[in-house]
Amino acid sequence: MAKPELSALLSQKVAGTKSSPIRDILKLTENKNVISLNGGYPAPESFPIETIRKLTGIVIDKGPDIFQYQKTEGYQPLLDVLPSFLSRKNRQVISTSENIAITAGSQQALDIIGRLFIDPGDKIAVESPTYLGALQAFNPNHPQYIEIATDSDGIIPASLEQAFIDHPDIKFLYTIPTFQNPTGKTIPLSRRTEIADILKKYGKLAIEDDPYSETRFEGEDIPSLQSMAPDNVIHLFTFSKTFAPGFRIGGIVAPKDYIDEINKLKQGMELFTGGFDQALVAEYIKGGYLDEHVKRIAEIYRPRRDMMAQAITEHFPDIFDFTVSQGGLFIWVSLKKDAQQLASKINMKELLDEAIKAGVSFVPGAAFFANSKGNEIAMRLNFSNQSEENIVKGIRIIGELINGKLSLA
Amino acid sequence: MAKPELSALLSQKVAGTKSSPIRDILKLTENKNVISLNGGYPAPESFPIETIRKLTGIVIDKGPDIFQYQKTEGYQPLLDVLPSFLSRKNRQVISTSENIAITAGSQQALDIIGRLFIDPGDKIAVESPTYLGALQAFNPNHPQYIEIATDSDGIIPASLEQAFIDHPDIKFLYTIPTFQNPTGKTIPLSRRTEIADILKKYGKLAIEDDPYSETRFEGEDIPSLQSMAPDNVIHLFTFSKTFAPGFRIGGIVAPKDYIDEINKLKQGMELFTGGFDQALVAEYIKGGYLDEHVKRIAEIYRPRRDMMAQAITEHFPDIFDFTVSQGGLFIWVSLKKDAQQLASKINMKELLDEAIKAGVSFVPGAAFFANSKGNEIAMRLNFSNQSEENIVKGIRIIGELINGKLSLA
Numbered sequence: 001m002a003k004p005e006l007s008a009l010l011s012q013k014v015a016g017t018k019s020s021p022i023r024d025i026l027k028l029t030e031n032k033n034v035i036s037l038n039g040g041y042p043a044p045e046s047f048p049i050e051t052i053r054k055l056t057g058i059v060i061d062k063g064p065d066i067f068q069y070q071k072t073e074g075y076q077p078l079l080d081v082l083p084s085f086l087s088r089k090n091r092q093v094i095s096t097s098e099n100i101a102i103t104a105g106s107q108q109a110l111d112i113i114g115r116l117f118i119d120p121g122d123k124i125a126v127e128s129p130t131y132l133g134a135l136q137a138f139n140p141n142h143p144q145y146i147e148i149a150t151d152s153d154g155i156i157p158a159s160l161e162q163a164f165i166d167h168p169d170i171k172f173l174y175t176i177p178t179f180q181n182p183t184g185k186t187i188p189l190s191r192r193t194e195i196a197d198i199l200k201k202y203g204k205l206a207i208e209d210d211p212y213s214e215t216r217f218e219g220e221d222i223p224s225l226q227s228m229a230p231d232n233v234i235h236l237f238t239f240s241k242t243f244a245p246g247f248r249i250g251g252i253v254a255p256k257d258y259i260d261e262i263n264k265l266k267q268g269m270e271l272f273t274g275g276f277d278q279a280l281v282a283e284y285i286k287g288g289y290l291d292e293h294v295k296r297i298a299e300i301y302r303p304r305r306d307m308m309a310q311a312i313t314e315h316f317p318d319i320f321d322f323t324v325s326q327g328g329l330f331i332w333v334s335l336k337k338d339a340q341q342l343a344s345k346i347n348m349k350e351l352l353d354e355a356i357k358a359g360v361s362f363v364p365g366a367a368f369f370a371n372s373k374g375n376e377i378a379m380r381l382n383f384s385n386q387s388e389e390n391i392v393k394g395i396r397i398i399g400e401l402i403n404g405k406l407s408l409a
Numbered sequence: 410m411a412k413p414e415l416s417a418l419l420s421q422k423v424a425g426t427k428s429s430p431i432r433d434i435l436k437l438t439e440n441k442n443v444i445s446l447n448g449g450y451p452a453p454e455s456f457p458i459e460t461i462r463k464l465t466g467i468v469i470d471k472g473p474d475i476f477q478y479q480k481t482e483g484y485q486p487l488l489d490v491l492p493s494f495l496s497r498k499n500r501q502v503i504s505t506s507e508n509i510a511i512t513a514g515s516q517q518a519l520d521i522i523g524r525l526f527i528d529p530g531d532k533i534a535v536e537s538p539t540y541l542g543a544l545q546a547f548n549p550n551h552p553q554y555i556e557i558a559t560d561s562d563g564i565i566p567a568s569l570e571q572a573f574i575d576h577p578d579i580k581f582l583y584t585i586p587t588f589q590n591p592t593g594k595t596i597p598l599s600r601r602t603e604i605a606d607i608l609k610k611y612g613k614l615a616i617e618d619d620p621y622s623e624t625r626f627e628g629e630d631i632p633s634l635q636s637m638a639p640d641n642v643i644h645l646f647t648f649s650k651t652f653a654p655g656f657r658i659g660g661i662v663a664p665k666d667y668i669d670e671i672n673k674l675k676q677g678m679e680l681f682t683g684g685f686d687q688a689l690v691a692e693y694i695k696g697g698y699l700d701e702h703v704k705r706i707a708e709i710y711r712p713r714r715d716m717m718a719q720a721i722t723e724h725f726p727d728i729f730d731f732t733v734s735q736g737g738l739f740i741w742v743s744l745k746k747d748a749q750q751l752a753s754k755i756n757m758k759e760l761l762d763e764a765i766k767a768g769v770s771f772v773p774g775a776a777f778f779a780n781s782k783g784n785e786i787a788m789r790l791n792f793s794n795q796s797e798e799n800i801v802k803g804i805r806i807i808g809e810l811i812n813g814k815l816s817l818a
Contacts, residue, residue, distance in 0.1 A: 067654065264426050273657070275655035
């Protein structure tokens with residue numbers, strides 16, 4: 001008669017899995033009256049609706065094959081057009097259609113990477129801080145995270161090398177070299193060369209996650225790590241930021257033997273990625289629409305970033321460092337080194353609760369540290385998904401709340 | 410300088426993972442001159458192309474939200490319309506929008522089930538034979554399979570009960586009660602009641618995979634196992650057979666606490682299932698197009714099934730049993746009990762190789778046994794994806810090859 005007890009059935013992989021703080025915050029802020037600075041959402045007004053309409057017509061006219069089961073490897077016309085997309089100046093990735101796997105956005109790529117490489121206790125090197133969604137994808141495999149120190153130019157090469165010396169069994173480095181999530185930081189060219197050399201020297205693998213390099217709105221493109229060490233780097237890409245997230249299309253560039261293993265795993269996971277979505281992206285690239293779109297989002301995002309940076313300067317107390325990057329979606333705010341004595345006065349969870357009540361949300365920094373200490377005084381602020389007016393209003397509210405805490409104490 | 414050695418990096422989960430025999434056969438038969446009786450593909454001429462065109466227009470007109478990131482739980486208008494779809498006579502599933510999770514087809518549902526419940530060595534009860542894709546989804550979690558004996562009416566309830574007695578630690582039963590893959594068999598009502606009672610008596614969980622119950626072309630609908638034991642049964646559904654596989658939309662019905670765990674896992678896997686595809690399916694159901702389509706595929710599949718059954722009778726030697734089911738996509742051919750002495754004369758791998766050379770493909774039976782003995786004299790034949798003429802031609806070729814083997818020996 002008994003209902004099976006869920007807790008007795010759950011595998012060790014998922015037992016104790018926590019929901020994402022971002023997801024929880026999103027639920028609290030579904031209310032449209034809350035100014036959400038938390039998600040990494042593109043601006044909805046940037047979505048190329050009329051292009052999508054045109055492309056759906058083109059794809060449907062091609063006849064029934066696109067609606068049938070597809071091979072796991074991907075839709076061939078998309079695979080064929082990707083190497084040229086990947087070789088653009090912002091990536092310079094070296095690839096052929098044979099060493100690319102298609103995934104449902106880059107989140108699925110991260111899930112595949114985690115399942116492919118991580119056994120419980122395996123060591124993974126990550127930036128400190130790093131992308132929360134990658135931690136979520138890797139966590140069910142129970143890795144041990146080795147945090148690599150970063151400065152304003154991202155990963156410090158000496159720290160990475162020391163980690164490979166101290167932990168020769170590190171399975172891979174996970175890094176977002178361009179407009180990092182959450183910090184917005186970009187690793188400069190010279191440092192990338194150093195990192196590539198370290199990977200080669202120690203025979204190590206890096207996962208280079210690049211969802212943002214097309215969102216550059218100023219400065220010079222920097223070649224990918226993959227372009228410097230294609231045997232040592234798996235490169236991830238996505239069209240969520242440059243087409244629309246609602247089409248779940250991303251992918252993995254890796255040596256051919258890796259791609260074969262990826263596709264074997266992927267077949268059991270979902271057989272193949274949606275064919276209609278794959279065909280739409282193929283037409284989107286072939287039609288040259290991506291180039292137009294990238295220009296358009298730069299025009300939208302740049303003033304929003306500027307407005308947010310200015311508002312932070314104006315409304316936050318002068319105890320924070322914050323990043324102003326040349327692209328991407330985020331500004332990262334963190335307590336200055338010489339203001340650490342103020343840390344005890346700010347409880348980030350409390351600040352978030354009060355901010356949501358006052359009509360604005362953000363993501364507290366702790367979520368982005370693999371081995372979080374719990375109350376890192378930092379926050380990730382998204383500028384792509386709100387009007388300039390809302391950005392200023394949101395930042396002002398958060399600033400006032402922080403000032404209140406400091407004066408109270 | 411070294412390239413990281415892939416074999417040293419692979420996790421124990423995936424090390425030794427084999428590619429699917431179906432996938433390998435599909436590659437061999439991409440050549441359009443081979444009559445493929447192997448895939449479980451719907452008829453491409455059934456795809457509702459003009460409906461799809463209309464629905465894409467409707468969805469695009471709704472504005473940008475559908476192209477944005479969606480909540481992991483699913484697109485609300487789809488969740489809202491599913492309970493009435495699931496309560497149709499062919500399922501009679503008991504659900505609300507709160508206890509449904511959306512997945513990228515039912516393959517992703519199987520992947521989620523495997524990850525959620527299976528630790529290495531855990532016991533899983535499966536039909537003998539069972540769906541190859543489920544084995545592929547479960548295998549990376551390294552379960553131990555307990556095969557449950559079946560007869561012409563599917564699972565034998567006494568065998569299931571004995572398995573629960575012999576192995577009280579079985580985590581779940583995986584079953585496809587309606588038009589089973591690969592056999593086409595359907596468990597009758599009285600036996601479903603018995604199985605539901607056994608599940609309740611032993612407090613056991615069943616995964617009821619139902620991709621086919623809408624493809625019934627004759628006979629009476631039979632309620633799902635879930636309708637008889639909603640606390641003990643997780644029900645899987647998909648629109649791959651009733652809309653088109655190219656839209657990867659399926660789902661899971663389960664008690665609410667299970668759905669919460671599923672969505673936590675799914676968020677790390679891919680954040681959410683494609684919003685555009687979800688919206689298309691929602692409009693497809695709401696517009697009543699599914700009802701029309703189900704009638705249409707019955708009209709296409711029924712004569713194909715009849716033609717295949719007739720051709721088998723005519724061209725195969727009288728040493729096989731074969732199933733003629735009231736729906737689904739497959740006929741299962743297996744050596745009669747009183748012809749087992751002929752088994753040594755037929756090497757199924759050899760037969761398949763010769764068949765492909767002669768222009769027709771099928772899936773050898775061994776692939777569908779969880780604990781395969783290697784040369785089961787059986788084959789799965791798909792009738793949904795070929796013209797009546799091709800079906801007859803394909804069956805004639807296979808029959809001649811088998812006759813040749815028997816007379817040679």
